[in-house]
Amino acid sequence: MDSPEPKRIEDLPAEERPRERFDALGADKVDVPTLLAILLRSGTRGQNVYDLAANLYKQFGSITALCRADRAELARSARGLGPDKVRTLHAALELARRLTLESR
Numbered sequence: 662m663d664s665p666e667p668k669r670i671e672d673l674p675a676e677e678r679p680r681e682r683f684d685a686l687g688a689d690k691v692d693v694p695t696l697l698a699i700l701l702r703s704g705t706r707g708q709n710v711y712d713l714a715a716n717l718y719k720q721f722g723s724i725t726a727l728c729r730a731d732r733a734e735l736a737r738s739a740r741g742l743g744p745d746k747v748r749t750l751h752a753a754l755e756l757a758r759r760l761t762l763e764s765r
Contacts, residue, residue, distance in 0.1 A: 670709045679711055694718050700753050705741030713741055728754045728761075 675681045679698035682691050697714035704710035717739045721727045727750075730738070735747045742750070 668709060670704070670711065673709075679714075693724060697750070700749055701742075701746050702749075708741060713739060717742070724757070728758045730754075 670678050676685065679691075679695045682695055683699055688696070694711060694715040694717075697718060698710045701710050701714055704713045708716075718727070720738050721730060727735075732747050732751050735750055736742055736744070
């Protein structure tokens with residue numbers, strides 16, 4: 662039996678799309694995969710950006726673990742994370758890490 666075709670972001674109701682959820686609810690009210698999806702900007706063939714982000718977050722299990730990951734770990738963690746996405750994600754996580762250090 663064939664598996665169902667993955668849903669494209671464009672096929673989801675507006676309230677389920679990452680950017681629209683962020684705009685409607687605010688940064689502090691959306692889940693981590695939504696925030697990651699916004700950073701990643703696009704998914705891959707067979708996986709929309711939210712699913713890519715959710716799988717990445719599930720694999721690492723926490724924001725702390727994501728922040729501790731180096732670029733090579735991020736690149737190996739999910740199909741579809743090319744150099745540009747890894748760079749963007751790593752830069753955002755590094756900002757979070759520095760904010761944490763600054764806040765101490």
